[in-house]
Amino acid sequence: MNSSPRPDHSPRPAAADDLARPAGGTPALPPVASFDELGLPSAVRELLTAHGVVTPFPIQAATLPNALAGRDVLGRGRTGSGKTLAFGLPLLARTAGLRAEARKPRALVLVPTRELAQQVADVLAPYAGALGLRLATVVGGMSIGRQATALRDGAEVVIATPGRLVDLVERKDVRLDRVGITVLDEADQMADLGFTDQVTALLDLVREDGQRMLFSATLDRNVDLLVGRYLHDPVVHSVDAVTASVDTMEHHVLQVHGADKYATATEIAARDGRVIMFLATKASVDRFTAHLLGSGVRAAALHGDKSQPLRTRTLEKFRRGEVTVLVATNVAARGIHVDDVDLVVNVDPPADHKDYLHRGGRTARAGGSGSVVTLVLPDQRKEVLRLMGDAGLRPRVTQVRSGEAELSRITGARAPSGVPVDGSAPSAERPRRGGAQFRGMGTVPGKPGRAKNESRRSAEERKLAEARKAARVRRGH
Template identity: 40%
Template sequence: MTTETPATTFAELGVSEQIVSALMSAGIETAFPIQTATIRAAIDGRDICGKAPTGSGKTLAFGIPAIELSSMGTPWHPAVLILSPTRELATQIKDELEPLAAAKDRSIMTVFGGTNIERDIKRLEKGVDILVACPGRLEDLIGRRCCDLRNVEIAIVDEADRMADMGFLPAVKRILDQTPGNRHTLLFSATLDGDVDMLIKRYQNDPLTFEVDEPVGELGDVEHSWYLVQPVNRIPHAIAVLQRYESSIVFCRTRKGCDRVAKVFAQRGLSAVAIHGDRSQHQRERALADFTTGKAQVLVATDVAARGIHVDNVALVMHYDPAGSDKDYIHRSGRTGRAGQDGHVISMVVEDKKKAARQLQKDLGIKPGLEVLDVAALGPIVKPPKPKQPAKPERTERENDERYGRNRDRNERSDRSSRDGRDRDRGGKSRGTSDGGRGSGKGRSFDRDSSRDGARPSRDERGRSSTERDRGERRPDGKRKVPRRGQNDWYPKGHDENKKRSSGATSGDSDDRRNRDDKPKDRPASGRNSAQKKSRDTKGRHADKNSTKNKGKRRNPRSR
């Protein structure tokens, strides 16, 4: 049944005061048509089947009743289960419902592929009330016995038609079969035919069906264009078109094609980022953040981004590869013309895709026909806006005091070290040391006899003491011109004389010995033609070694 109701407040729909105040804090005062039609019936405990286009407010339509009716979850056992086809949609659901759940003292978490599963297991062990999950990761957790759905009170399937298109329908059936039979089931989708109708008949109990079309005033003026281009001109023409728009989304059929197109765009000077299923979650979030903030002018994506990604101010949607079906075309094109803004949808059709493009136009109810793209007739190139920079948090007075205090301490330390260096240059003692800044000075004092008598150490004509001469002369900046000898290089006085005295050799003897040492010594030849080499060749390689009889032979096993 089709319902058209005027805008009403959430308090009139039976929503609690905590959630109403949280919605007011977010600037949401009145309900959308799909929310007005479903929230009251869902809070009363009825199963709901809602049909509404993407971006019509379906998240709050099922999120508010789920938070109102949910109980506290236990470890490994969530109380509310929300199934989402993509990671991006699951993240958006969690971000939109988290403030409302906090108002009712409920916890919410997401589980999907591309993230650390051990982190998900630890969070499930602590207990969660509302679980937003993608089917693949949820089945993995169930297989590890880290998630049990026997206590699920409310099960919600969002974008059910997309679940069927992506091949998640068997997984969705296996997951719903593990939930209790008396659960409360809510199903929302853009279409309610085919496989979605089978889900309704199998898992819902006398559901109320609501079909709400988005008001005409909420839709902008969207222009659809179909251009016939040559394969060699598709990239240059696409770049020429994209340069005329501030933000654009380009859709490709394959993941490799998505990466290739984004790389070519970047090489041609167009800031572009890619997003598809082979990208990690961090890469996908970063690409989406760059496009949302304006750092990237073009987002090249597969159909994974056609649903659930709500990005405002998208001026152009380009079908670089034709959509696979009329549903895919609708969901792709739905990224532009939102919130009353105008948009443009362009399809780039090559020669071998003309037949498929004409059939797609018939399915959409569009008069078949292809135009020739005239690049010269396009408008002026638009300069992309500067990316939005996040505001830096202001430092508190305490942080400023600590920061300045650290600088002041650092300056005091540097001044003290420079003063100590000047004192050492003058031959005086540095502060806090007893021998010019070298610690206790055991075994290193300048003159034991003079220091014991209390007299000043003797200095040479340049004013240097004996210790300063040993350490090496210092430069004006405090560094030594001659490197200081190490601890192992120190010898007592007269060590050379003691060595000569112990040897008892004269200078003449040493000269004769030196002459004898200079003569080459006669060593036995061991080269290629030596006798040792020849005997080794004739007798074997081990001829010059000791005989090792029975060496290496295996012993007979011990008889038992």
């Protein structure tokens, strides 16, 4: 067991793809120290107090005065920093008193994933109800007929993923020419996922003189097209750099041997408390989840091939504690807020530093604390440390094996019970130190990750190609 002597969580200089600040001539309004300074409707103030929201987070303090004044806003703050209320409160306050005709909403929030759409809706629904505003959530994987009905009945605010909203526009179930306020949440991810054409097509349909707000945990040059084309003299607030790290978040790189990787991951999963574990592909998520269930760990899988109702039920079970381990692809890297998640584990390392930051952002939210652990094989160590350097982090690096005290000290790992969770088959994985790794389909016993008649070098080249492909198409969404 070897470990580097001193972890360093201090940010490094900003990455080359940091936000290019657009030119603007109008000075921004100064930030506020209290919600009382904003002139919010009394019903909204009462709800904020009832929910224990007393002091604005930095992104809220900086952007709310300008957004409430009708300015276009380009805002960046780390995940869990309160961006939803930063754009949601002004959107609702400025829409209050307006009434939507059938199929003609007055405000629009575009988000990249179904989970994020649901989270935004859950946060804004109480405030919208207090102001007499109707919300409609429009996402794929759910009944388009029901969504069309909600729009036909009239909804002042629509929260949507781009693809489904385009479908409804083409069906003439919705018109956007009355939309006066448009928000893009996680704008960079929509660009990364290839939604730029759909987003621009939708923005071309809303009122040209309307207010536009772009918010994200990372805003880089991928969104320059949207900023330059659609934001007019925007106020720019960047309360966290693209490489910012959370002071209350620890970062660990655990170097493991290939034959011990999944035994190590299994022991981490068997710890007390909630944990989110990220793997690269949908198939590996399903296989590892089945393995954990057979080992006695209450786990559930989340990825893009699951139906939306199933994904919603899975997240609710995780929130209630019926499931303690959420095994996921990058679909869970944004838009998932669950209290008391104090550990995130990258069983498979992320493709780039932005994915790392968003995965890690599922813990240490809104002032809480947590840890992010990344498992690496010896030949992955250099690349992962470079990736984390791009994220502005110098993690503690430790060599571990399953069953060791150091692994338990860092992660709370322990041996699983071995008693299958109801309805699952016993796992072939032995919960003892040095046991054979969990092997997925298409691998050869004793040759982790290698197909039949495949050399080690060929296997490594294939895995690298698969990882690059996954990075390009963002598999799992």
